[in-house]
Amino acid sequence: xxxxxxxxxxxxxxxxxxxxxxxxxxxxxxxxxxxxxxxxxxxxxxxxxxxxxxxxxxxxxxxxxxxxxxxxxxxxxxxxxxxxxxxxxxxxxxxxxxxxxxxxxxxxxxxxxxxxxxxxxxxxxxxxxxxxxxxxxxxxxxxxxxxxxxxxxxxx
Amino acid sequence: xxxxxxxxxxxxxxxxxxxxxxxxxxxxxxxxxxxxxxxxxxxxxxxxxxxxxxxxxxxxxxxxxxxxxxxxxxxxxxxxxxxxxxxxxxxxxxxxxxxxxxxxxxxxxxxxxxxxxxxxxxxxxxxxxxxxxxxxxxxxxxxxxxxxxxxxxxxxxxxxxxxxxxxxxxxxxxxxxxxxxxxxxxxxxxxxxxxxxxxxxxxxxxxxxxxxxxxxxxxxxxxxxxxxxxxxxxxxxxxxxxxxxxxx
Numbered sequence: 565x566x567x568x569x570x571x572x573x574x575x576x577x578x579x580x581x582x583x584x585x586x587x588x589x590x591x592x593x594x595x596x597x598x599x600x601x602x603x604x605x606x607x608x609x610x611x612x613x614x615x616x617x618x619x620x621x622x623x624x625x626x627x628x629x630x631x632x633x634x635x636x637x638x639x640x641x642x643x644x645x646x647x648x649x650x651x652x653x654x655x656x657x658x659x660x661x662x663x664x665x666x667x668x669x670x671x672x673x674x675x676x677x678x679x680x681x682x683x684x685x686x687x688x689x690x691x692x693x694x695x696x697x698x699x700x701x702x703x704x705x706x707x708x709x710x711x712x713x714x715x716x717x718x719x720x
Numbered sequence: 721x722x723x724x725x726x727x728x729x730x731x732x733x734x735x736x737x738x739x740x741x742x743x744x745x746x747x748x749x750x751x752x753x754x755x756x757x758x759x760x761x762x763x764x765x766x767x768x769x770x771x772x773x774x775x776x777x778x779x780x781x782x783x784x785x786x787x788x789x790x791x792x793x794x795x796x797x798x799x800x801x802x803x804x805x806x807x808x809x810x811x812x813x814x815x816x817x818x819x820x821x822x823x824x825x826x827x828x829x830x831x832x833x834x835x836x837x838x839x840x841x842x843x844x845x846x847x848x849x850x851x852x853x854x855x856x857x858x859x860x861x862x863x864x865x866x867x868x869x870x871x872x873x874x875x876x877x878x879x880x881x882x883x884x885x886x887x888x889x890x891x892x893x894x895x896x897x898x899x900x901x902x903x904x905x906x907x908x909x910x911x912x913x914x915x916x917x918x919x920x921x922x923x924x925x926x927x928x929x930x931x932x933x934x935x936x937x938x939x940x941x942x943x944x945x946x947x948x949x950x951x952x953x954x955x956x957x958x959x960x961x962x963x964x965x966x967x968x
Contacts, residue, residue, distance in 0.1 A: 575733070576733060576736070576907075577733060577736040577737045577738065577839075578736060578838065578839050578840045578841070578903065578907065579840070580738070582747065583738045583747060583753075583841065584841045585749035586738070586747055586748065586749050586750070586751055586753060586755075587738065587755060587836075587839060587841040587842055587845075588841055588842075588845050589749050589750065590752075590753070590755065590756045590759060591759065591836070591841075591842050591845060591846075592845075594756075594759040594760070594763060594820070595816065595820060597763065598763060598766065598816050598819070598820055599812065599813070599816045601763075601766070601767060601771070602770075602812055602815055602816045602819075603812050605767075605770070605771050606770045606771065606792070606815075607811075607812060607815075609770075609771070609774060609777070610770075610774070610788070610789065610792045610793075612777060613774060613777055613778075613781075613785075613789065614793075616777065616779060617779060620779060
């Protein structure tokens, strides 16, 4: 029907059953060849690529995990050192505070003693002065009395 | 060619005629035909894309390798998604089927090429093979349990005989719809392009309209050829899933 080169197709060439054995024969041949190519070349190649990629990805993920662990450790260490440093700082502060306090107390006591001595001395001198003044007043009043008596008697 | 050379000399079906190229002028079952030639070309193209393309095994794929990987893993994921992990056993067969149809469809869009997937003998044989394989796998995997596919346990008892008839009919219609869908789409698209081309030849300066139409239809066909290859494959996966898990 439609198997001649020069004539035009009448109806549908698809329904020309005379061509079916030929079509099916060649299709089976090519499908089998294609299947063998797929099985031998394509699938191993693609799976290989896929497995390689998976390996690299898994490797990177585990490496990242490792680094994460290390970061955590370092963080812990930093925290520990920080708390230690804080404690030491507190310690130093405390001791210097104590030292300062004791020195201040010492100085305070010294100055208290010194002032007490000074006050005592001043009191002593004041007493001496007061005693002295008492005597001179007496002397003076005595003189004054005698002079007054003298004057009174002299005028008479 | 000796017919009248008048205005409408359109022969849209000529492109589907099978002609022997080697081994004599008369078509024998072993003749090397134009169809055989295009199967060979698609085989070479497949080898180029899937073997020569990714030959460097790059970790980060280049353009060529990307295409191969995209197609490969697209089908692989599709099988897992539809038929589950057990479906992967049949991946080589389904992948072969897909690239055979896909390359036949796509290469058929080249001018002067021959679209072997537009022949009902080809698609029908493929669909029958799928049908037989799926039925055999169903019975081998599930024994008589495969018949649960037709006896729907989740439906009311009264409805089950009716559903049985419907399911049986739809099951046996599968290879027909499966094959005619593909061949019909391929044939129709190519015939339409050819008809518009015939108009263009007859219309002189007015040919701009049919040429525009050809461009549009060609664009549509680019879509259709890939989608039909995809549809054929996804239906195969669905049938396979029915065979592996017949209990719905």
